[in-house]
Amino acid sequence: MAVKPEGTPIWADAMFSDIEGAKSFYGDVLGWTFGEQSSEYGNYTQAYADGKAAAAVVPPMPGQEGQSQWCLYFASPDATATAAKIREKGGEILMEPMAVGDFGSMCLARDPGGVVFGVWQPGTHEGFETEMDQPGAFCWSEIFTREPEKSDAFFPAVFGYGQQQMEDAEMDFRLYTLGKENMALGRMKMTEDFPNDIPPWINVYFNVPDCDDAVAKATKLGGVLRFGPMSSPFGRFAALSDPQGANFSVIDTTTTEGDMPKLSDVS
Numbered sequence: 001m002a003v004k005p006e007g008t009p010i011w012a013d014a015m016f017s018d019i020e021g022a023k024s025f026y027g028d029v030l031g032w033t034f035g036e037q038s039s040e041y042g043n044y045t046q047a048y049a050d051g052k053a054a055a056a057v058v059p060p061m062p063g064q065e066g067q068s069q070w071c072l073y074f075a076s077p078d079a080t081a082t083a084a085k086i087r088e089k090g091g092e093i094l095m096e097p098m099a100v101g102d103f104g105s106m107c108l109a110r111d112p113g114g115v116v117f118g119v120w121q122p123g124t125h126e127g128f129e130t131e132m133d134q135p136g137a138f139c140w141s142e143i144f145t146r147e148p149e150k151s152d153a154f155f156p157a158v159f160g161y162g163q164q165q166m167e168d169a170e171m172d173f174r175l176y177t178l179g180k181e182n183m184a185l186g187r188m189k190m191t192e193d194f195p196n197d198i199p200p201w202i203n204v205y206f207n208v209p210d211c212d213d214a215v216a217k218a219t220k221l222g223g224v225l226r227f228g229p230m231s232s233p234f235g236r237f238a239a240l241s242d243p244q245g246a247n248f249s250v251i252d253t254t255t256t257e258g259d260m261p262k263l264s265d266v267s
Helices: 019-030 079-088 148-159 211-220
Strands: 009-015 045-049 052-058 070-075 092-100 104-110 116-122 138-145 162-166 173-178 182-189 201-207 224-232 235-241 247-252 263-266
Touching: 009 116, 009 138, 019 045, 019 052, 019 211, 070 201, 079 092, 079 104, 079 116, 079 148, 116 201, 138 148, 148 162, 148 173, 148 182, 211 224, 211 235, 211 247
Parallel strands: 009 052, 070 116, 138 182, 201 247
Antiparallel strands: 009 070, 045 052, 092 104, 104 116, 138 201, 162 173, 162 263, 173 182, 224 235, 235 247
C-alpha cells in the first residue's frame, strides 16, 4: 500500500465498555466482521468490511472509563515530530508517542479548541484497507467545534492543509485539503442548536448501501437518530449515536441530490 500523505485520515477506533455489544451493533448496521481480540494490546479488536481492515474497537483502559467515542487518527511519517509540532502550535498531548509493537507508533492529542484526535505512524499496520466507496468503509470526517478559528489555525499549521470556505450564509463550513484536489476533512462550526454539554469532536462517516435501511437497523438496536436522513450533493446521510453513546454518521454516496456548493480558497 502506498504511503499516505501526512495529515490523511488513516485509522479510526473507539473504546467501548461493552465490546460484545459494540460488535453486535456495528456488525448489524455496517456489516462488519471482527478479528480475534489481541490480549497483548488491551484486547484491541479489528473490524473488517468484506475482509478488509475498516476500524477497531477496544475496551477502556483502567481509569479511562467514560462515554464511548470514535477517535480519528491522522497519518504521520514521524509521530514524535508531529507531537512536537502539536505542542508548538498550541495543542496538548494527551498520550505521549509510543510504539505499538511493530504495527506502528501513535499519540493522542487535543487542539486548542478541545477537539481530540490521534496520530498514527504506520509500521506493519498501514491503516484503512477499505476503499471509501465500499460498504462499511470510513469515507469522510468533520471537525465540529464552537471555536472554528482555533481549528482553522491549528490543523493546517500541523498538517499543512490548504483551506476552502463554503459560500453559505447559513453555515460556517470549511474544507481542509491536501494538495489542490484531495479533500482531507471538513470543519463545521457548532451552532446554538448543539447542547452546551456536548464537547467538540471529530465526526466519522461510514459508507452504507442504503442510508434509511442503516438508520432503521441502528434505531431498532438501541441507537439514537440525531439528524436526518437527508439527501445532499455528497450523498444521503444521517447522524447517529450508538447504544453506548458514540457519535457517528452513515452515508450512501450513490444517492445524491442538488448542486455541489461553491467554495472559495482561503489564503
